[in-house]
Amino acid sequence: MVAFLIRRILFLVPVLLGGSAIVFTLIQLAPGDPIDVLLGVYSSPESRQALREAYGLNDPPYVQYFRWLGHILQGDWGISIQQRVPVLTLVMEKFWITLLLTGAAGSFAIIVGVGAGIVSAVKHNTWIDRVILVVSVFALSMPSYWLGLLFIFVFSVQLGWLPTGGIRSFIEPKSTLDVIEHMIMPGIVAGLTPAAIIARVARAAMLEVMRLDFLTALRAKGLSEGAVILRHALRNAMPSIVNMTGLQIGYLILGGALFVEIIFSWPGLGLEIYKSVVGRDMPMMLGLVLFSTFVFVILNLLVDICYRIMNPRIQSE
Amino acid sequence: MAAPSDIVSTSPGSTQGESNDPWRRLRVLKNHKSIVAGAIIVSLVVLAALLAPVLSPYDPIEGHPIDRLKGIGTPGYLLGADQQGRDMLSRLMWGARSSLAIAVVPLAVAGLIGLVLGSVAGYSGRIVETLIMRGMDIVFGLPPILLAIAVAATLGPGLVNLMISLTIVLIPPMTRVTYQVVVILKEQTFIEAARASGASSFQIIFNQILPNSVAPVIAYATSLAGAILVFGAGISFIGLGIQPPEADWGRMINDGRSMLDLKPHVSTLPGLAIFVLAAGFNFLGDGLRDLLDPRMRL
Amino acid sequence: MQPTDLLRVEGLKTYFFTRHGVAKAVDGVDLSLSEGEHLGLVGESGSGKSATALSIMGLVRDPPGRIVAGRIVFEGQDLLSLDAPAMRRLRGRRLSMIFQDPISHLDPIMKVGDWIAESLTLHKGMTRKSATAEASRLLKVLKVPSPDDVLDAYPFQLSGGMCQRVLIATAIATEPALIIADEATSALDVTVQASILRTLNELSENSGTAILFTTHNMRVVRKACSRVVVMYAGRVVENCETERLFCGPMHPYTVGLLNSVPSLERIGQPLVPMAGEPPLPTDDLPGCAFHARCPIRKPICEEQRPPLQEVHPGHWSACFFPEEANHGRDPSG
Secondary structure (H helix, E strand, C coil): CHHHHHHHHHHHHHHHHHHHHHHHHHHHHCCCCHHHHHHCCCCCHHHHHHHHHHHCCCCCHHHHHHHHHHHHHCCCCCECCCCCCEHHHHHHHHHHHHHHHHHHHHHHHHHHHHHHHHHHHHCCCCHHHHHHHHHHHHHHCCCHHHHHHHHHHHHHHHCCCCCCCCCCCCCCCCCHHHHHHHHHHHHHHHHHHHHHHHHHHHHHHHHHHHCCCHHHHHHHCCCCHHHHHHHHHHHHHHHHHHHHHHHHHHHHHHHHHHHHHHHCCCCCHHHHHHHHHHCCCHHHHHHHHHHHHHHHHHHHHHHHHHHHHHCHHHHCC | CCCHHHHCCCCCCCCCCCCCCHHHHHHHHHHCHHHHHHHHHHHHHHHHHHCHHHHCCCCCCCCCHHHCCCCCCECCECCCECCCCCEHHHHHHHHHHHHHHHHHHHHHHHHHHHHHHHHHHHHHCHHHHHHHHHHHHHHHCCCHHHHHHHHHHHHCCCHHHHHHHHHHHHHHHHHHHHHHHHHHHHCCHHHHHHHHCCCCHHHHHHHHHHHHHHHHHHHHHHHHHHHHHHHHHHHHHCCCCCCCCCCCHHHHHHHCHHHCCCCCHHHHHHHHHHHHHHHHHHHHHHHHHHHHCHHHHC | CCCCCCEEEEEEEEEEEECCEEEEEEEEEEEEECCCCEEEEECCCCCCHHHHHHHHHCCCCCCCEEEEEEEEEECCEEHHHCCHHHHHHHECCCEEEECCCCHHHCCCCCCHHHHHHHHHHHHHCCCHHHHHHHHHHHHHHCCCCCHHHHHCCCHHHCCHHHHHHHHHHHHHCCCCCEEEEECCCCCCCHHHHHHHHHHHHHHHHHHCCEEEEEECCHHHHHHHCCEEEEEECCEEEEEEEHHHHHHCCCCHHHHHHHHCCCCHHHCCCCCCCCCCCCCCCCCCCCCCCCHHHCCCCCHHHHHCCCCCEEEECCEEECCCCHHHCCCCCCCCC
């Protein structure tokens, strides 16, 4: 386990270096010359050249990359052009708000997905199984931005049950219940596709386990069907389910929630990325992508560790 | 997403019973309702896209201000008109073109690149394998949706740029799936036989490995097409993809967004179109995977 | 059959309803077991012996399987009339089972100590701690060296023989009246096989537990069982005491089974494998199911099904010509 951890953490280095290099390349490729921004398009060639020299823009790309990386590592992520605030501060603040939405969506996806997957596997080849499979294909095919619009139309505009968007209302800004009310629709819409994927993985993993002989031995021990399925079969299927769930939650935090945040004006990372792209706020956008890469990589590491812990057969190899 | 090992067929050639009677073959499909449903949906959309210039009643871009926001079923406008008086049916038919392009072209290009990289990595092993696969791991380690958005934002809007960014994101998973298929194929006896008969690595990759890994890779790609369509249309929906006045389903949802309560058809119809086509791809992908992996058919 | 039997199976029919037709895996089986008795249920794979064992345990999966007729009386109760919770309370407590491939019959990600303890907490209401202590004691009874290390291991870390001891410990933990050993030694080395059989014999002598061995291995029968029931194609073809079976088998199928097994008494004689294959379980033959492979078949065998008859006191055979069955077999064997 220790050797695995060391190996896995060492592998973070090339991934993060590679990831940041890609982000850096994107900065270089981004349209527009930074000198234009600083001196204006009509500045003299001499002053431009002087400034290029001063900022090190004439250095070879790899020198520029490592200099940039040095700044990043020291916590200097630049200043947002639109909001005039350090990028890192803003990113951290938005991260928690997105995490809140991801928590809601993730809980919905796990409860519905794992539940549906188990029922589908236990009722394998019956009409219940087929209905769950077809519904999961529909959920998989649902554009979240469109479903979000329909939800707002039905539940906010027509029925007036839930707020149309934002994270809190102006009337009772402090109440927890108020925030929860704001979380319901975006949580369900963002969680629907992950729920479908988790359901399919859970079903396949459960079917795989339920073919195994030890379930007969458990029944022979006098365990109830519920205990056989939930205490033993599910635990054996868990590594694959956790693996896929972790991946899905990673996609959710880092992108999947983007459309939902835009539709429901949820002030998280996704909405921030959207605003920075539309406003051509490159430092902000690249900061967000870089930060997301860190989170994604660390999340993948956590999932791998969980997978090992839950799977004694790999652990001891 | 299916584990790639699920979709590997370990025998060369067709996985179904070898029969030359086409009707027998069609009857086999009775057990694969999912393929049939998916194929029907996808071919209808393809047909609509191909025949758009012939069949669509109006020009998709030119509006008739007098017919603004006509409802569904108005004479002359089967599916109504949008806020510029453009016929919805015509725009949906023309929009099918960019939607199909978004779903299919990046997968096809990334699939080809992935096939080559994956077979080379899987067959050659050693340093080449390490270089290619670790490199893919690094790109795979980035959150794919953000990567696509960042690339799209850097390149600027437009159909071609959108397809480029989707292709970049799809190369690592397509390479990985080919690699896993090839690693299994490599151990099969018919590859041994080819090697024993003196074929070179190059010949084996192109004559044995590639043809036999194409089917599972296509099945995997099909299962991704729905998600790519939904995501690509979403990029256009938020304004980073295809630009107006081109007819595009994602863009059209956004156009009708502000009057969802008054004229719901403008936003709802293109959304429904995305949903149905994505479901078609997903059914087709599921069905193909079942066909190639008898274990899951049960 | 006496009313004091521990287990009495009467006219049991267990059918599997598959796409290819109805497979009559068990088609009218009668057998009985008294307290402490060791009964062997013998037959090739597919003869219905495992389906019989699962039927007794109430573990036939529905669908596709179903018990369509018969009675299974255990300790005076008809098991088939019990509801699911009552049957569950019996399973693993009065009625235990051990299996052919012990490693695959243990939860792969559960420590074997927890596996044994699970039965004790379930049926005896023990706390986890005392259940673990009891599990350790049980392994000691089974002569497992350093039982506490074993309890802390996962199944994949143990040998097949050790896993079988774990399953036996689980089976005896609740002092059951009957243990069903379904091919319990078939997947093990011959030496381990012998030691497992010895262990089971000792346990049974000490506690008076009856054991139903299902096996295809005649040596196991000879070593462990006092009485034998031979099954073929879902039916009982012969039923007698073990010694009688080895001296004077009265069904050609039994003779075939005995001839295909190497034995010290028959050194120098060729092993005779049985010709042909058993009929498909979905076939519905009017006559004797064995007639196609039978060396002494006569026209009647194809037309009529021979009933199970008591040829000698305590010796039953389902052959029209029981006295001719033993031709071609060395009587010394």
